[in-house]
Amino acid sequence: MELVSHLVTGFGVALTLANLLHALVGCLLGTLIGVLPGIGPVATIAMLLPATYALEPVSALIMLAGIYYGAQYGGSTTAVLLNMPGESSSVVTCLDGHQMARRGQAGAALATAALGSFFAGTVATLIVAGVATPLSELALKFGPAEYFSLMVLGLLGAVVLASGSLIKAIAMIITGLLMGIVGTDVNSGVQRFAFGIPELSDGIGITGVAMGLFGFAEIIGNLELKEKRELVTSKVKGLWLTREQFRRAWPAVLRGTGLGSMLGILPGGGAMLSSFASYTIEKKISKTPEEFGKGAIEGIAGPESANNAGAQTSFIPLLTLGIPENAVMAMMVGAMTIHNIQPGPQVMTSNPQLFWGLIASMWVGNFMLVLLNLPMIGIWIRLLTVPYRLLYPAILLFCSIGVYTVNNTSWDVMMTAFFGFLGVLFVKLGCEPAPLLLGFVLGPMMEENLRRALLLSRGDATVFLTRPISAFMLAMAVLLLLIIALPNIRKTREVAFAEET
Amino acid sequence: MLSIRSPKDFWAGILFIGLGIFAIAIGSNYHLGTAARMGPGYFPRILGILLIVLGAVIAIGGLRVRGERVPPWNWRATFVVLGSVIAFGYIVEKVGVAVGTVFLIVAASAASHEFRFWESLVAGVLLSLLAVGVFVEALGLQLPIWPQFLH
Numbered sequence: 001m002e003l004v005s006h007l008v009t010g011f012g013v014a015l016t017l018a019n020l021l022h023a024l025v026g027c028l029l030g031t032l033i034g035v036l037p038g039i040g041p042v043a044t045i046a047m048l049l050p051a052t053y054a055l056e057p058v059s060a061l062i063m064l065a066g067i068y069y070g071a072q073y074g075g076s077t078t079a080v081l082l083n084m085p086g087e088s089s090s091v092v093t094c095l096d097g098h099q100m101a102r103r104g105q106a107g108a109a110l111a112t113a114a115l116g117s118f119f120a121g122t123v124a125t126l127i128v129a130g131v132a133t134p135l136s137e138l139a140l141k142f143g144p145a146e147y148f149s150l151m152v153l154g155l156l157g158a159v160v161l162a163s164g165s166l167i168k169a170i171a172m173i174i175t176g177l178l179m180g181i182v183g184t185d186v187n188s189g190v191q192r193f194a195f196g197i198p199e200l201s202d203g204i205g206i207t208g209v210a211m212g213l214f215g216f217a218e219i220i221g222n223l224e225l226k227e228k229r230e231l232v233t234s235k236v237k238g239l240w241l242t243r244e245q246f247r248r249a250w251p252a253v254l255r256g257t258g259l260g261s262m263l264g265i266l267p268g269g270g271a272m273l274s275s276f277a278s279y280t281i282e283k284k285i286s287k288t289p290e291e292f293g294k295g296a297i298e299g300i301a302g303p304e305s306a307n308n309a310g311a312q313t314s315f316i317p318l319l320t321l322g323i324p325e326n327a328v329m330a331m332m333v334g335a336m337t338i339h340n341i342q343p344g345p346q347v348m349t350s351n352p353q354l355f356w357g358l359i360a361s362m363w364v365g366n367f368m369l370v371l372l373n374l375p376m377i378g379i380w381i382r383l384l385t386v387p388y389r390l391l392y393p394a395i396l397l398f399c400s401i402g403v404y405t406v407n408n409t410s411w412d413v414m415m416t417a418f419f420g421f422l423g424v425l426f427v428k429l430g431c432e433p434a435p436l437l438l439g440f441v442l443g444p445m446m447e448e449n450l451r452r453a454l455l456l457s458r459g460d461a462t463v464f465l466t467r468p469i470s471a472f473m474l475a476m477a478v479l480l481l482l483i484i485a486l487p488n489i490r491k492t493r494e495v496a497f498a499e500e501t
Numbered sequence: 502m503l504s505i506r507s508p509k510d511f512w513a514g515i516l517f518i519g520l521g522i523f524a525i526a527i528g529s530n531y532h533l534g535t536a537a538r539m540g541p542g543y544f545p546r547i548l549g550i551l552l553i554v555l556g557a558v559i560a561i562g563g564l565r566v567r568g569e570r571v572p573p574w575n576w577r578a579t580f581v582v583l584g585s586v587i588a589f590g591y592i593v594e595k596v597g598v599a600v601g602t603v604f605l606i607v608a609a610s611a612a613s614h615e616f617r618f619w620e621s622l623v624a625g626v627l628l629s630l631l632a633v634g635v636f637v638e639a640l641g642l643q644l645p646i647w648p649q650f651l652h
Contacts, residue, residue: 050642051640054641165559167555167559168513170555171517171552171556171559175517175552177548178520178524178545178549181544188532188541190531192528192531192541192545193527193545216582216586220575220578220582220612223575223612223613224578387615388613389613389616389617390610390621390624392612392613393606393609393624394606394624394628396582396585396586396605396609397605397609399586400590400593400605401598401632401644404589404593405636405643408594408644410587410590410593410594413587413589413590413591414587417583420583420586424574428509428571428572429509429512429513429516429571430509430510430513430569431513447544450539451539454536454537454539455537457537458537459535459537460536461536
């Protein structure tokens, strides 16, 4: 079977000593930042991008991907033990996980999260491998018009399913698109929005944008809050489930995996949405819904499986279409571009080692996380006792050194600080920064495809509606907007996202 | 007289309108071209117009619907954090990673209301050792360790 031979290729790459080591580093770092408050996977990937220049492209991507799913594992640890989600995807794990910890079942809660995640990760890896080939083949038939419409759908979809004001998010996308085209225009050689600054002729670096918006702005925001952390127990014992707990958990794991895998593929989907949806469903179908919020094991098993499955399958649009659907995937686009790989359907055929190696590494990474994290929980907990006043300067240091070494100029540090300021401003005005990052990475591609599509049609804009696939995607985009605009759905959406904050 | 019912939305709208006008104003220097033969000014013009329209809708919404205030800004944290980072960027080549790190850690720590000088100095020295070890020795990044005048 083709799939098997692909996976064999992939594991051949992922299981080399160097790549195992990179996966391990990625997973450990991911767990670390998942545990630590105030720094997420986007800022971490931005921090490490410069350090991956010297690596093989596949090793670099394996390490960066490890950060993403490592963060999911780390985030659930703090959710259970501290009632504080390390990452947005583990917000719902707090509800029941922390209650279980209070009843002395922290070990069982953590084991459920880890094993559910591992199962989900395994299934999702197979799904990614299975779906990738047909989707890539379909995408290879796309012309510029289809690509442009696909990006419109992808960007709109990403904000429809995200939290916050829809119209502000769209404005943020457009701001991002504008920032993305700063620099030398490939067609005319004209310098756009560069103001005669030589550093801007190559465009704005993604490291600075991401680190400023997601790293610095977050730190400044956290400094305004007073610290409040409550560690339930520093001793976690009995990292296993009773027969009864196991019986209740496994159907939830199956449902969570299925749901997460599907939602992960959708634009805007991924870990966070999957976990929320799974919790809602588990509560709805449970025979004992009153137990939810008081330590129901299904309330951990479902969402934790779903967020991991969603994290994994959100790689599908990136790997097959070249469209990032969330901020972390946007960073992966940045990483691929740095290594001269244009993300898109051609990656699978032109770089099969990289493509299948990355997919296989996802499973390897998940396996490592289960093996490492359960025994290492004690160490992660100890890290949490480091007060924030010592933590944030260290994060700033790593960010600054990381961004400085991109080009060894103080300019990049300046830009990062500028985006940090902008990030604080956006948060104050209730604008989410994630859509801006998506627009930023897609800006040049979107302009290029718009230009080519209209060149081929001799300036006739109806080409987007007369080509069936393009028309279908635009129709979907309009439909999404209409659905959100309907009053009653809008209300549920607001309620759903109000619960999270 | 209109009043601003939702300052958060109103000012966000104004910000986007400003960005849109900025994009169109700067972009007017670039050749526009036609739809079939787009010049470098075409796409920025579209984006600028969209931003102004969306910004206007958001701002008008902020006048009509009651909403949240803009939360107070912690200027001290903002300037201390960003200022110390910018300063680090300018001096690191001259003073080296070892000294630069101690400076950044102590300076950035001052942004917290729990700032303790001696504690941050100790943290700075320890992190300085770590930074030299990890970034310069292990990862081999091109950064001087010691100040220039010591070379």
